[in-house]
Amino acid sequence: MIMEPKFLHLLSCILLLFLLNPLSLFTHANSPNQLNTQRSSGMDFLKTLIGTQKGTTSKGISQLKKYLSHFGYMNHKNNTILTHQTDDFFDDNLELAIKSYQTFFKLKVNGIMDANIVAKMSHPRCGVPDSFNLNRSHKLYLRIPTLASHYTFFPGEPKWPPTKRSLTYSFPLGGPTNVNSSILHATQIWASVTPFRFSYRTNYDQADIKISFQYRDHGDGYPFDGPGGILAHAFAPSDGRLHFDGDERWVDGVTLGAFDMQTVGLHELGHVLGLGHTNDTGAIMYPYIGDGLRKVLGQDDINGIKALYQF
Structure with missing residues (x-):
């Protein structure tokens, strides 16, 4: 059987394309949509x-x-x-x-x-619980939200003392160096609506807020679950620990299939200041955080932080 010249020419073009770029026929496997689907497989x-x-x-x-x-x-x-x-x-x-x-x-x-x-x-989300639980020993549990508002606080409403309005933050040595700008902007947003002021400190151990990337079981009793699922978590005042899941795809900005460091950082800093979750979808303290988007503070967030610190 003799192949037609046109078919041979087409076959030659395909082979030449593959030789020049062997990944070109498989780029769909790395598309943002498929990445996002793979990241949610744990659920x-x-x-x-x-x-x-x-x-x-x-x-x-x-x-x-x-x-x-x-x-x-x-x-x-x-x-x-x-x-x-x-x-x-x-x-x-x-x-x-x-x-x-x-x-x-x-x-x-x-x-x-x-x-x-x-x-x-x-959907991917923050690892801090949403509501009241009978097990009060859980450090992350929140009290049940009231009917008068959407925002919530941690049990006992812990907060930074009145003498502590300047908070320092830091990253451990050897961690990613491309997150500083995202966290800086997140702290500036909270500073714009609160009496708090934030500054970077090189000494990680002496910082008020210790920000790090962790993987799976990292020793705090609340393990991450790999790509997808839980994105980050933070502890109530004045613990100061803020952990991002190192298995996630993090970016500074809006990229489909990746999570904006500023948005998630803004959410977790809310926990560091003492805010719990809200069911107001427009608030930064809403527990579910999608990929490919950037959020800012909502009125519910501002009302919550004002109610907690009475300013």
Whole structure:
């Protein structure tokens, strides 16, 4: 069989293109959309739970219980409260936790793992819990939000003392050097609406706010989960620790498939100052943080910090 000249010419062009750039035929594998899909794979178990409800047993429900426990919607460790705290049975406590989650995020409250709640849980977010939990020993847990406002505080409303309005921040030696500008701008934004002033300090150990990139289990009791899922977390005043997940793709600006360091830093600095999460989607303290966007402070954030520090 003899190939047509036109076909041979086309084949030759394809081979020449591949030889000149062997990656050209596979660039789609590194597209931002696919990167973002791969980064969310840690939450893929949620897709198998769509439609599950009280009384059912399904693989992945135990992971769901851990998720809801971590974010303050149920107590995963107390055997006297949760009979089925580690199994795949959908019990009364799980239904109550799901209803609480649906209430906080203004979803349809039905206690069922429907498509809307699965979509919400699948988004990347801050690792600090959202709401009240029976386990008060958890350092990151927040108190339940009041009906009069969206913003929340940590239990006991910890805050920096009145004599401490100048806060220093620093990064450990050997860390990324391209994040300074993003954090500087984030501190300037908070300084513009508060009495606080922020300055960089070279001595990491003596800084008030210690900012670092961490991986997986990094020794503070709240491990990261690799690409996607939890992006960062921070502790209440006056702890000062602020951790970013080093497995994420970080940028300074708006890039699809990557997370803006200034936006996430602004959110986590809110925790460092004492703010909890809000269900106001326009606020920087909203727990879910998308890729490819930059956010600034909302009125709810400003109201919250003013209420906490009474200025």
